[in-house]
Amino acid sequence: MWLELIFCFVATVAFGIIFNIPLRLVWWGGLIGVVIWLIYSSLPIYGFSQVYAAAIAAFVAAFTSHWLARYKKVPVTTFTIPGIIPLVPGGKAYSSMLALVEENYIDGIEQGMATLLQAGSIAGGLVFALSIFSIGKGVGQRYETDR
Numbered sequence: 763m764w765l766e767l768i769f770c771f772v773a774t775v776a777f778g779i780i781f782n783i784p785l786r787l788v789w790w791g792g793l794i795g796v797v798i799w800l801i802y803s804s805l806p807i808y809g810f811s812q813v814y815a816a817a818i819a820a821f822v823a824a825f826t827s828h829w830l831a832r833y834k835k836v837p838v839t840t841f842t843i844p845g846i847i848p849l850v851p852g853g854k855a856y857s858s859m860l861a862l863v864e865e866n867y868i869d870g871i872e873q874g875m876a877t878l879l880q881a882g883s884i885a886g887g888l889v890f891a892l893s894i895f896s897i898g899k900g901v902g903q904r905y906e907t908d909r
Contacts, residue, residue: 770799770848778844791844798823799848813883820887828895851880
């Protein structure tokens with residue numbers, strides 16, 4: 763378990779560096795990635811599905827990223843992009859494409875649907891956290907333009 767968390771931290775920090783996140787902030791992204799991986803890998807132990815675990819982990823990543831971005835006064839994507847890297851179902855997508863190439867269509871479609879469901883749950887978690895932080899924005903602007 764500890765080895766997974768160390769590799770997750772290194773991978774998340776590496777992606778942060780690839781995306782040109784300032785070095786003073788890249789460690790925060792690595793920490794978010796570790797927490798997200800811990801949530802994502804521990805929820806199925808308690809009986810939750812991989813899709814639900816991905817949605818909860820993505821929500822926590824986005825919520826933490828929004829809060830940290832306000833605290834550090836940087837764009838939200840500074841923390842969101844590296845934070846969700848551990849959740850991206852790249853291995854599942856590869857397995858589904860490999861099954862389709864090997865003409866194992868049933869297995870390929872099954873794995874492809876699991877990949878799409880997980881990707882959709884990640885997007886849903888991100889949007890749900892964004893909607894929480896967007897509540898109330900623009901309300902004052904609407905009333906100012908009416909006056």
